[in-house]
Amino acid sequence: MLMVSAVQAEIYKWVDSAGNVHYGDQPETSKAKKMQKLPGLSTYAPPPVPEPVKPQLKETEDNQPVREEEPPPAKAFSYRELTIISPDDGGTVRSSPGTVSVFVALAPVLRKGDYLKAILDGKALEKKYYSTVIQLETIDRGMHQLAVAVYDKRV
Secondary structure, three states, X not given: OOOOOOOOOOOEXXXXXXXXXXXXXXXXXXXXXXXXOOOOOOOOOOOOOOOOOOOOEEEOOOOOEEEOOOOOOOOXXXXXXXXXXXXXXXXXXXXXXXXXXXXXXXXXXXXXXXXXXXXXXXXXXXXXXXXXXXXXXXXXXXXXXXXXXXXXXXX
16 A cells, blocks of 8 residues: 655745845755745736727618718838848858848838848849848859848738
């Protein structure tokens, strides 16, 4: 017959010389205090989702319901900023196989479905990039001009 007993570990709390709070089953300093109860878990409650707006119905002179006009469409979406972070403007890239990593900063972030295209020496490359890291392959040696454009998912 097996006997099972509950195992209970002691937990200690202490603060180091930098002011950081530590917990452990073995005290690191003589100032460590034995914990009777551990602090609760941190939780987050998201804000409530607003109720959808239902269209208002109006009545005509002959008491027939008529839908109120739709609200004007939301302002068109646009990106505010697009910057090539790397390679540096006028910088030198050394890569024997001709591989160049391009890092782009975009504000706001790239929307789902939208994509970037690299424009090398005035010609848009075929590949679509769905992240702000672009890996260019087999780039010939020499001077080049690089640009990046954002394309809407509908294009």
